[in-house]
Amino acid sequence: MDFEKFVFKVEYPNHCIYCEGLDLSIENPKHHPSYEITTKCNLNCIYCYSRVALLNETAPKPGYYGDLNPKAVTVSQYGEPLLAGVERVAEIIEALRERFGDIRVDLQTNGTIDFTELDGLIDIAMISLDVSNAESYKKITGSDRFYEVIENVEKALDMDCIVTVRSVHLPGINDEELVELAERLGEIGVDEHFIQPCSIYEECLGDLRRMGFDVERAESLYEYLRVVYECGEFVKAVIPGCIKVVLNEVLKQLDDIGDLKFVRRNALARNPPQIRRNRRFEI
Numbered sequence: 567m568d569f570e571k572f573v574f575k576v577e578y579p580n581h582c583i584y585c586e587g588l589d590l591s592i593e594n595p596k597h598h599p600s601y602e603i604t605t606k607c608n609l610n611c612i613y614c615y616s617r618v619a620l621l622n623e624t625a626p627k628p629g630y631y632g633d634l635n636p637k638a639v640t641v642s643q644y645g646e647p648l649l650a651g652v653e654r655v656a657e658i659i660e661a662l663r664e665r666f667g668d669i670r671v672d673l674q675t676n677g678t679i680d681f682t683e684l685d686g687l688i689d690i691a692m693i694s695l696d697v698s699n700a701e702s703y704k705k706i707t708g709s710d711r712f713y714e715v716i717e718n719v720e721k722a723l724d725m726d727c728i729v730t731v732r733s734v735h736l737p738g739i740n741d742e743e744l745v746e747l748a749e750r751l752g753e754i755g756v757d758e759h760f761i762q763p764c765s766i767y768e769e770c771l772g773d774l775r776r777m778g779f780d781v782e783r784a785e786s787l788y789e790y791l792r793v794v795y796e797c798g799e800f801v802k803a804v805i806p807g808c809i810k811v812v813l814n815e816v817l818k819q820l821d822d823i824g825d826l827k828f829v830r831r832n833a834l835a836r837n838p839p840q841i842r843r844n845r846r847f848e849i
């Protein structure tokens with residue numbers, strides 16, 4: 567498929583289904599409801615909003631944030647939920663299902679901890695991984711756990727859930743590595759490679775720049791989509807639903823796909839990261 571066709575056809579991941587971000591008529595769409603377990607993490611990723619939220623004291627307390635009739639709940643948006651112990655996470659998911667009935671449960675994890683005990687309890691395993699080798703992994707996360715993550719992605723493929731690997735595109739840092747990673751993910755058979763454009767907080771910019779991060783390219787929708795396109799040769803590469811719906815609108819206004827090069831996005835996040843949903847209860 568050529569680039570132009572890909573840009574029109576690229577899909578969003580299963581995780582985005584039911585998100586307000588898909589509805590352009592909603593002025594300030596909120597992210598999915600989530601159950602927050604801990605703000606702690608065993609990694610220290612250079613771009614992480616959770617780390618920035620801790621610094622700004624805007625990180626959420628444990629508990630459920632959202633409507634009382636959700637269709638999908640993410641566990642969790644902040645920190646690494648599995649640090650609380652897989653049994654504790656299972657207990658929380660079971661309680662959420664008991665309370666809300668037939669919901670979709672998306673586990674968001676850095677993949678460093680085996681979660682196969684959650685088989686049958688989660689619908690989507692979203693595992694974060696931004697690079698294709700242990701050396702780069704150490705630079706980005708401060709940790710030596712690259713091979714554990716790969717192993718846990720492979721184990722997740724035997725579970726009864728959709729396996730999505732989630733990567734952040736960091737132009738100047740991981741352009742080629744994302745494509746190498748996509749090749750590996752395609753070989754092992756992950757369901758989706760969810761590639762997000764970066765949203766960078768001021769607190770992270772210095773470290774990122776030292777690693778070669780290119781702010782100008784980070785603001786180019788074209789540069790981002792080129793990388794997703796290259797990954798799409800090997801694996802089902804998908805983009806955030808909230809970007810897909812905006813992209814559809816942009817494409818309606820362009821005479822030539824080459825004009826995408828002139829479309830800029832704001833890569834620098836302005837507000838401190840925080841959950842915009844009400845905290846309802848704690849399990």
Ligand code: SF4
Binds near residue numbers: 596808
């Ligand atoms: S990426 Fe966008 S559309 Fe998808 S779940 Fe997040 S906010 Fe919603």
